[in-house]
């Protein structure tokens with residue numbers, strides 16, 4: 001049996017390991033994504049946003065735009081990857097990182113693998129569609145031809161709050177319109 005304090009210091013070490021490798025630039029990019037996501041919420045889009053960067057340079061960024069474009073693939077990650085590839089002049093984003101406020105779904109995790117993105121930093125976990133840690137592990141599946149280094153839970157509470165507040169407001173709005 002492990003003493004409580006030993007267990008605590010073990011989980012602290014595990015947490016440090018989990019987040020070691022997350023740089024100040026990653027955190028800055030996540031903040032940028034959070035800001036983009038909150039703008040998206042104001043225009044009625046589910047508040048998720050992604051930033052693709054190489055070193056300190058932002059190559060592409062986007063918020064979820066499915067409502068505005070009526071495009072089922074209009075997830076923040078896919079739109080940001082398209083913009084980044086256009087800016088980079090090629091689809092291979094080998095030395096790039098992505099910061100995104102929500103754990104990517106199967107489509108977006110697949111897009112990250114296809115774009116050969118090096119690193120993924122995500123905020124909140126997605127219990128309904130998360131394809132990086134929660135339901136699937138597409139970014140590190142050895143059967144695929146590319147693997148993405150993953151850092152999850154970065155500013156997770158702030159990212160998750162955007163979503164819970166958005167859906168709570170939408171439910172309240174719908175309830176009010178029924179009355």
Ligand SMILES: [Zn+2]
Nearest residue numbers: 075105107108
């Ligand atoms: Zn997605």
